[in-house]
Amino acid sequence: MNRADKAVVMARGLGTRMRKADDSAALDRNQTEAANAGIKAMIPIGRPFMDFILSGLADAGYTEVCLVIGPEHQIVRDYYRDNPPNRVRLGFAVQEKPLGTADAVLAAKNFTRDERFVVLNSDNYYPVEALRGMGELDQPGIALFERDRLIAESNIPAERVQKFAVAKVSAEGYLEHIYEKPSEETIRDLGSPVYVSMNCWLFSPVIFRACLSVTPSARGELELTDAVQYSMDALGEKYKVLAFRSPVLDLSSRSDISAVAERLQGVDPAP
DSSP: OOOOOEEEEEOOOOOHHHHSOOTTOOOOHHHHHHHHHTOGGGOEESEEHHHHHHHHHHHTTOOEEEEEEOTTOHHHHHHHHHSOOSSSEEEEEEOSSOOOHHHHHHHTHHHHTTSOEEEEESSEEOOHHHHHHHHHOSSOEEEEEEHHHHHHHSSSOHHHHTTSOEEEEOTTSBEEEEESSOOHHHHHHHOSSOEEEEEEEEEOTHHHHHHHHOOOOTTSSOOHHHHHHHHHHHHOOOOEEEEEOOOOEEOOSHHHHHHHHHHTTTOOOOO
């Protein structure tokens, strides 16, 4: 089976944390404007953060990328109309309302054309080895990251990492369960090392049936993790686990901007 060459980047979120004022974050005017708009993917770090994401996807072998945006995100369209990427073919899908990550994936259905595709966040910069590994899988999969290594080597504060979803992996190397907001008891039961999901998936078209089948979570959103669990429990889908000990950069709040900029210093994105 050929490698997957399509990627969907979920960029529709409200950016609630990014919009919040943070006196400790020293931002320039352009960064402040992007932060106020909540469009994390367009935060300028020399270049918009999305340019780094697209460049990483191109390095990993992807040739087609779909950005899932809101109808109000004309700034994203305008930027890439004036600055089209050279190494990937870029398209857009509109998620009319911020109903959650499962709904964001549904918005990209026409783009995938019944092929396998990678899904990732627009506020994370993933290691190229993880993106490449996902595309080379011949079945659905998930990239997991060792939690202690994320805390030690990423820009993400430990208290934030400890709230991330964690995964239970079978002895055969397949995903068994995703635990959102895991309790201390759950963490103890999983043993060591603990592996964290950073929302980097390889999906087959089965995921669309699952996304249509889930109901809103306690926070009122259609969650992609719920759809994944449904696809395993009800539809027989299996997700191969690729585990990494690499850092992932996170651009969730204003206080992350300077740390991410420092880590990406010297990286010349070429999308």
